[in-house]
Amino acid sequence: MVEEYAMVAQTLSRIVTPLLVGLKHLFMTPVTVKYPYERVENVTGENFRYDPKAGIAxxxxxxxxxxxxxxxxxxSLCDIACQNIAEAIIMVYGFNVTISFNKEFYEMFKKGDGAAVNFVESIVDSLVKSTDKKRYSSHPVVPFAWSDIRTIQQKGEMYEWKLNLEPVYDYRSEAIIEKYLGDFLGWARSEGWDDEVIEVEGAxxxxxxxRLSKGGMAAILAVTKIDEKLAHNKKSYFPAVDYGRCVFCGFCVDACPFYALxxxxxxxxxxxxxxxxxxxxxxxxxPPKTQPPAELGWIERIQTILRWR
Ligand code: SF4
Ligand code: SF4
Structure with missing residues (x-):
């Protein structure tokens, strides 16, 4: 008889205990988060960083x-550290890309002369095509926005059109010419424009x-490095990171001796x-983005604050 009571008690316990556990969890703060409306807190509240003097990460x-x-x-030590990991860092300079026209070219263009108009249209085509062509390549070009010809300004004898709105980052100027303006230069040569690489004093x-010329019309295409005027970085040379390759190992941070990364x-x-x-x-x-996504409505905001799911 005693054994039978014990068995009944055990069975009841096996039924009731899970129910009580479930009931308890109804009143507990959930451990899951309502992503993307809530974010997991950074446990340390700090960035991952390395102190090269103390030798501590x-x-x-x-x-x-x-x-x-x-x-x-x-x-470039961060770049070297990454080379055997993912080759995700590229050391780059910032460049401006300008094209300056002589007076004759500018006046022909304003009059709608075919050669001058085709020249400008070919530049625009080349920029648009190159950006599309590189969009899905394994080594992407740095995205940037081009300005239109209406931003042209007179500078002394010449009329200057600054093509880029933001600095164009790359590891050398020839790469910018090749990636974005290669099609244009090919077109210009095929149309009988003389293309001459020139030296400029103080460059x-x-x-x-x-220097591109045809008859009396001439234009100078210039890719010039932006000097950030930083005493500690006279070359204005910085790392760019390709997150299509980065594996987030942090070796580049460990390698930086100047607390810069x-x-x-x-x-x-x-x-x-x-x-x-x-x-x-x-x-x-x-700064890193930490704001909740824009689509978060006021009901979700209140729910998130109250942690009510
Ligand atoms: S964290 Fe990314 S960029 Fe830095 S070394 Fe690792 S793979 Fe390269
Ligand atoms: S200072 Fe640091 S971030 Fe800058 S290039 Fe050197 S290692 Fe890279």
Whole structure:
């Protein structure tokens, strides 16, 4: 009889205990988060960083990097550290791309002369095509926006059209010519324009100038390095990170001897095209995004605050 009571008690316990556990969890704060409306907190509250003097790496989330431009010397040690990991870092300069027309060219263009108009249209075509062509390539070009011809300005004897709105980042000026303006130069040569690479007094060794001429019309295509005027980085040479390759190992942070590189808790880096995964030095220098997504409505906001699911 005693054994029978014990068995009944055990059976009842097996039924009631899970019910009580379930009931208890109804009143507990859930451990899951309502992503993307809620974010997992960075446990340390700090970026992953390395102190080269103390030889200590401080724990923190290894999300996208932050680059402190005021500390980076352009030493390339982060790039070297990454070379055997993912080759995700590219050391780059910032460039301006301008095309200057002589008076005769400008007046012909204003009059709607075929040769001058085709010349300008070919530049625009080349820029548009090259950006599309490189959009899905394994080595993306740095995305940037082009200005239109209406921004042309008179500079002395010439009329200057600055093509880029933002600095164009790449490892050398020839690469910019090849990637964005190669089609245009090919077209110009085939149309009988003389294309001559010229030396300009006082130019930086990274700069490149092409003089294009036909009859009395002449234009100078110039790719000139932007001098950020930083005493500690005289070459204005910075790392860019390709997040299509980065494995977030943090070796580059460990290799930086100047406290210029850290990893933040920004982990939402997905993009719909390859180009957006390449972070230029300027983009890396920006603060990480920590705001909730824009689509969060006021009801979800209240729910999130109350943790009511
Ligand atoms: S964290 Fe990314 S960029 Fe840095 S070394 Fe690792 S793979 Fe390269
Ligand atoms: S981030 Fe650091 S390691 Fe990389 S180039 Fe700048 S100073 Fe050198």
């Amino acid at each position: 401080y724990p923190g989330y290894k999300g996208r990097h932050i680059l402190y431009l005021d500390k980076c010397t352009g030493c 930086d060794k990274e700069d490149e100038y092409h 850290e990893m933040t808790s920004e982990y939402e880096l997905s993009a719909t095209d390859r180009m957006s995964l390449l972070y230029t030095p300027r983009k890396l220098a920006g």
